[in-house]
Amino acid sequence: KQEVTQIPAALSVPEGENLVLNCSFTDSAIYNLQWFRQDPGKGLTSLLLIQSSQREQTSGRLNASLDKSSGRSTLYIAASQPGDSATYLCAVSLGSGGATNKLIFGTGTLLAVQP
Amino acid sequence: GAVVSQHPSWVICKSGTSVKIECRSLDFQATTMFWYRQFPKQSLMLMATSNEGSKATYEQGVEKDKFLINHASLTLSTLTVTSAHPEDSSFYICSAPPGGAMADTQYFGPGTRLTVL
Secondary structure, three states: OOOEEEEOOEEEEEOOOOEEEEEEEOOOOOOEEEEEEEOOOOOEEEEEEEEOOOOEEEEOOEEEEEEOOOOEEEEEEOOOOHHHOEEEEEEEEOOOOHHHHOEEEOOOEEEEEEO | OOOEEEEOOEEEEOOOOOEEEEEEEOOOOOOEEEEEEEOOOOOEEEEEEEEOOOOOEEOOOOOOOOEEEEEEEOOEEEEEEOOOOHHHOEEEEEEEOOEOOEOOOOEEOOOEEEEEO
């Protein structure tokens, strides 16, 4: 059974700091891995999607890496801002299309960026 | 980008009543939709996979007779929580992959907050 874990569970940093969020999964047979952002009481916003054949993806101040063989992914946030404060979730997909597209979510990291 | 809506955004009901939550893909067709549940300060847990025109597939531990799923059209899936109890209070979120070239992408609804008194 695939299990996804995120470390740390919570993180508080001063504005401007670079930070790394970690995600690990127990079964390396994934199709892709995604990072999401969730604001309190809200739905999910997709940040980055990494296919299993890729090593990293970048979008603005965000960079996500994937080491499928070791079952790890990291989300790097550069020059953090108070607006980055949210819960960050990673999720793995077992396949593409239909029922295999279901996502297994990690436990989440609650990020607070202090002004 | 593709949009998925949910209705209602929040609902409060008495114990023993049934509540229906709708998930709609507004600008694309979705043969498959997923329903997740999120308890306070916890992550999302997949409840079931909704399949258009056929029965839903439920995850282990999810009661299919309590959480009724109907995917009657390519743009609408409904989740009905039957005889709701306080322990069913949660945040319910649906998602849908557009399919085709966008098959790897999933779009999430804004969620429905259910509170059972």
